[in-house]
Amino acid sequence: MSSNHTCQPERLVTLKLKIWRQENKNAKGHFDEFNQKVSPDSSILEMLDEVNNKLEAEGKTPIAFESDCREGICGTCGLAVNGHPHGPLPKIATCQLHMRNFKDGETLYIEPFRAAAFPVIKDLIIDRTGFDKIQQAGGYTSFNTGSAPDASAILISKKSADLSLDAAECIGCGACVAACKNSSAMLFVSAKVSQFALLPQGQPERYDRVQAMVKVMDENAFGSCTNTYACEAECPKGISVSNIARMNRDYFMAKLVNEKVEV
Amino acid sequence: MRWFTDFTNSSLGKKFIMALTGILLMMFLIVHFIGNMMLYFGPAAFQKYVETLEVVKPLVRVIEIILALIFIFHIYNGVRLWWINKKANPEKYAVDASRENSDVFSRSMAITGSIIFIFLAVHLSTFWYSFNFGTHPETEYPFYTIVSDWFRIPYYSIIYIISMGFLGFHLNHAFQSAFQTFGLNHKKYTPLIKIVGTIFALIMALGFASIPIYFLMGGK
Ligand code: HEM
Numbered sequence: 040m041s042s043n044h045t046c047q048p049e050r051l052v053t054l055k056l057k058i059w060r061q062e063n064k065n066a067k068g069h070f071d072e073f074n075q076k077v078s079p080d081s082s083i084l085e086m087l088d089e090v091n092n093k094l095e096a097e098g099k100t101p102i103a104f105e106s107d108c109r110e111g112i113c114g115t116c117g118l119a120v121n122g123h124p125h126g127p128l129p130k131i132a133t134c135q136l137h138m139r140n141f142k143d144g145e146t147l148y149i150e151p152f153r154a155a156a157f158p159v160i161k162d163l164i165i166d167r168t169g170f171d172k173i174q175q176a177g178g179y180t181s182f183n184t185g186s187a188p189d190a191s192a193i194l195i196s197k198k199s200a201d202l203s204l205d206a207a208e209c210i211g212c213g214a215c216v217a218a219c220k221n222s223s224a225m226l227f228v229s230a231k232v233s234q235f236a237l238l239p240q241g242q243p244e245r246y247d248r249v250q251a252m253v254k255v256m257d258e259n260a261f262g263s264c265t266n267t268y269a270c271e272a273e274c275p276k277g278i279s280v281s282n283i284a285r286m287n288r289d290y291f292m293a294k295l296v297n298e299k300v301e302v
Numbered sequence: 303m304r305w306f307t308d309f310t311n312s313s314l315g316k317k318f319i320m321a322l323t324g325i326l327l328m329m330f331l332i333v334h335f336i337g338n339m340m341l342y343f344g345p346a347a348f349q350k351y352v353e354t355l356e357v358v359k360p361l362v363r364v365i366e367i368i369l370a371l372i373f374i375f376h377i378y379n380g381v382r383l384w385w386i387n388k389k390a391n392p393e394k395y396a397v398d399a400s401r402e403n404s405d406v407f408s409r410s411m412a413i414t415g416s417i418i419f420i421f422l423a424v425h426l427s428t429f430w431y432s433f434n435f436g437t438h439p440e441t442e443y444p445f446y447t448i449v450s451d452w453f454r455i456p457y458y459s460i461i462y463i464i465s466m467g468f469l470g471f472h473l474n475h476a477f478q479s480a481f482q483t484f485g486l487n488h489k490k491y492t493p494l495i496k497i498v499g500t501i502f503a504l505i506m507a508l509g510f511a512s513i514p515i516y517f518l519m520g521g522k
């Protein structure tokens with residue numbers, strides 16, 4: 040008897056998908072239902088690609104969703120799966136979520152990230168301009184780069200460099216806002232503030248930066264933090280809420296000691 | 303003064319006021335708690351304690367006004383934040399996963415706070431009113447009698463006990479949350495702060511609730 044494992048048909052997972060469809064920002068959305076057989080090795084985005092191929096073959100409008108890198112570094116792919124931004128597994132982006140993590144016959148609700156600050160553009164695509172505006176308000180350092188300085192000209196302790204790089208891991212995906220019952224952007228903003236506050240290069244603009252970024256955050260329909268820490272639990276990069284505490288500290292210090300006085 | 307109003311109107315400023323007023327309220331709770339415990343030293347000891355407070359009545363009145371202002375700021379800001387947060391998150395997910403990423407204490411602050419507020423109204427219109435403006439019973443130790451009379455009414459005691467449970471819920475999140483809001487979060491001490499907060503919440507809830515339980519169970 041010959042045995043040929045490699046030729047055996049792959050065992051597929053059958054899922055009931057309830058996918059959010061919404062024509063545009065102002066339209067009322069609804070869930071469309073699909074029964075999909077899918078390879079356990081496919082990612083959730085690959086599964087949506089397959090659903091879309093079928094829809095297109097039937098002459099129907101494919102589901103609009105966003106992605107770019109498909110390896111967890113660009114932050115565009117956020118979807119909520121069964122109420123969890125980026126799905127129920129910790130510390131991965133939507134594109135890294137594989138269907139082997141779901142049981143045969145399971146129902147998946149696939150929705151856009153929900154927050155007043157992130158209006159739906161179409162189906163699963165949201166508008167994250169609010170984050171861009173916050174970044175433009177202070178997510179940078181301003182100095183003339185000149186020629187490359189000597190590597191040891193500015194000393195940085197390993198501890199603060201590590202913490203700064205931890206904060207810099209934030210990919211701006213918006214899952215923190217999507218997970219928060221108040222749609223607060225504190226985890227994102229605090230990561231962006233902390234990555235500079237922890238380095239010597241960030242010091243000159245430290246207090247102006249935190250005030251400017253918080254101001255724009257408040258102006259863009261994000262809610263206020265109530266320390267539920269849902270953001271940290273759902274963040275694909277494991278950004279710590281200790282960054283939020285650092286931002287609070289910097290903000291209060293800025294109000295007390297910052298030289299710049301607006302009249 | 304614009305920097306100041308900018309601050310108090312910012313999301314972080316409102317949080318700061320919540321935490322500051324909340325901490326002050328907790329300090330008041332501790333003082334109130336110690337006072338209540340005098341009941342366990344008997345009617346005479348409790349009478350003496352309340353009479354001591356009567357001697358410094360003007361001071362007590364000043365503290366009461368400050369306390370009322372702290373409560374008003376805490377509640378006003380809490381309602382403002384609740385409203386902003388409601389508007390910021392109008393649409394819920396089809397499946398509610400909040401139980402898996404946060405605890406019930408943190409998610410129910412507005413509800414537990416509102417229950418404390420209702421309790422406060424009842425508490426002031428009964429105990430505080432009876433102590434300050436009511437006709438005192440003709441017993442040897444009238445203040446103790448007022449307390450025992452109220453707590454022998456089962457429905458009153460039960461409302462009181464349940465309210466203390468919600469106070470415990472509020473405090474359990476509030477304690478550690480205030481530290482985070484002030485910017486104090488560190489691997490070194492944050493786990494300890496959380497434990498201390500839970501112990502504090504338990505002591506307050508169980509301690510305050512023990513008094514109506516004592517009288518309901520037939521305590522003299
Ligand atoms: C003895 C009474 C009370 C004490 C000791 C207390 C204490 C606190 C503390 C320490 C906080 C945490 C602040 C922070 O997160 O930084 C807090 C938050 C809060 N309290 Fe109270 N509070 C009391 C009564 C009330 C009442 C009567 C209400 C209102 C109706 C209320 C509503 C709230 C709300 C909405 C929050 C915000 C939740 C959050 O941001 O996490 N509290 N409280």
Ligand code: SF4
Binds near residue numbers: 215273274277278
């Ligand atoms: S903090 Fe985490 S969840 Fe929020 S935007 Fe950055 S990576 Fe995404």
Ligand code: FES
Binds near residue numbers: 105106108110114134
């Ligand atoms: S597609 Fe880039 S993070 Fe998922």
